[in-house]
Amino acid sequence: MIYKIPLYQPSLTGNEKKYVNECLDSTWISSKGKFIPLFEQKFAEYIGVRHAASVCNGTVALHLALMALGMGPGDEVIVPTLTYVASVNAIAYTGATPVFVDSLPDTWQMDPNDVEVKLSERTKAIMVVPIYGHPCDMDAIMEIARINSLYVIEDCAEAIGSKYKGQLVGTFGDIGTFSFFGNKTITTGEGGMVVTNNEELYNKVFHLKGQGLSEGREYWHDIIGYNYRMTNICAAIGLAQMEQVQTFLMKKRQIANWYAEELINCPKIEFHREIGDLYHSYWMCSILVDELRKRDVLRRRLAEKGIETRPFFWPVNLMPMYYKENMHSPVAEDLASRGVNLPSYPLLTKEQVHFVSHEIIRVMGEGW
Numbered sequence: 001m002i003y004k005i006p007l008y009q010p011s012l013t014g015n016e017k018k019y020v021n022e023c024l025d026s027t028w029i030s031s032k033g034k035f036i037p038l039f040e041q042k043f044a045e046y047i048g049v050r051h052a053a054s055v056c057n058g059t060v061a062l063h064l065a066l067m068a069l070g071m072g073p074g075d076e077v078i079v080p081t082l083t084y085v086a087s088v089n090a091i092a093y094t095g096a097t098p099v100f101v102d103s104l105p106d107t108w109q110m111d112p113n114d115v116e117v118k119l120s121e122r123t124k125a126i127m128v129v130p131i132y133g134h135p136c137d138m139d140a141i142m143e144i145a146r147i148n149s150l151y152v153i154e155d156c157a158e159a160i161g162s163k164y165k166g167q168l169v170g171t172f173g174d175i176g177t178f179s180f181f182g183n184k185t186i187t188t189g190e191g192g193m194v195v196t197n198n199e200e201l202y203n204k205v206f207h208l209k210g211q212g213l214s215e216g217r218e219y220w221h222d223i224i225g226y227n228y229r230m231t232n233i234c235a236a237i238g239l240a241q242m243e244q245v246q247t248f249l250m251k252k253r254q255i256a257n258w259y260a261e262e263l264i265n266c267p268k269i270e271f272h273r274e275i276g277d278l279y280h281s282y283w284m285c286s287i288l289v290d291e292l293r294k295r296d297v298l299r300r301r302l303a304e305k306g307i308e309t310r311p312f313f314w315p316v317n318l319m320p321m322y323y324k325e326n327m328h329s330p331v332a333e334d335l336a337s338r339g340v341n342l343p344s345y346p347l348l349t350k351e352q353v354h355f356v357s358h359e360i361i362r363v364m365g366e367g368w
Contacts, residue, residue, distance in 0.1 A: 004306030008183040011346045014244045019236035033232030039239045047170050049195045051202035054230035058157045058179025061192035062090035065175045068204035069151050071096040075124040080110035081315040082332035083129040087155050088316045100317040102329040107275045112140035125151035130159040133283035138164045138172050160185045161249040163279035186241035188234035251346040256282040262357030268364040284341045292337045301363045307356050312339030
């Protein structure tokens with residue numbers, strides 16, 4: 001179905017075409033070329049870290065981060081169950097065991113109290129995932145990690161530009177990752193980035209992502225590595241997107257404010273707002289309906305009007321490859337059953353937001 005108002009579409013109105021054409025004219029279209037280091041440098045400067053390594057997507061960024069930290073069989077990594085499955089799959093790739101924690105009902109982020117409950121002698125790391133762009137409680141999580149000598153991995157796929165107490169996410173833990181899929185705040189089509197202030201971790205990531213190639217000796221590979229490199233064309237798009245990142249963030253925040261103003265008098269829905277001293281980047285503008293049975297009806301009615309929506313992620317602990325009996329996440333399961341992601345792309349107009357909001361209010365105001 002082609003929607004009049006899609007859930008997301010990238011804004012490619014900057015230098016994307018110019019830079020890509022430069023790649024084509026130069027014939028540097030694969031994993032070498034000037035745009036790769038330029039994009040990495042620009043991204044590192046923006047985030048405020050010493051090192052950034054570009055990769056071919058956000059999932060492999062997580063895999064490399066976990067590998068660089070030495071995660072493997074016998075280790076446990078604590079992860080929120082309310083996340084995209086890639087966060088958990090990357091843990092499984094290493095042979096480590098994901099340990100699921102529930103969500104907080106107000107921010108929808110991982111519950112620090114549940115993190116403490118799930119600690120064991122095998123726990124080696126906590127993976128933080130700021131869902132939909134709202135930061136987690138980093139004070140609490142970093143304190144748990146400090147007391148228990150745990151690594152912290154930040155999966156910031158959905159949260160470029162988000163801040164906790166004035167500090168950008170991705171800079172709190174030992175290592176952070178980002179995704180540049182087509183529906184992310186900035187995109188390279190497919191792509192990702194690993195960021196860290198630790199030079200040793202950066203060197204491990206760089207070594208692993210390039211097939212384990214030994215430095216200073218051609219075609220000599222001293223470890224089993226991966227072909228996880230970004231192409232010059234993707235980096236060219238990424239550099240053009242980085243030139244506009246603040247514009248994108250400002251526009252997405254404006255869109256969120258429009259939704260909040262439109263929906264404020266609709267008591268049957270809850271709009272996802274900032275809670276605490278932080279900056280929500282609003283990768284997605286999201287709502288909760290008051291009853292489970294209304295979610296799919298609302299989505300169907302909006303689709304009939306040409307408005308695309310998406311449900312929340314399913315809690316990963318419910319999926320067959322990770323399911324265990326007596327493992328429950330009541331808050332995450334409730335959020336997932338009632339959550340709806342609304343159109344959130346930077347080119348969305350105020351009139352379109354008004355139309356979407358009007359339809360939500362109309363449907364939710366019907367007799368149930």
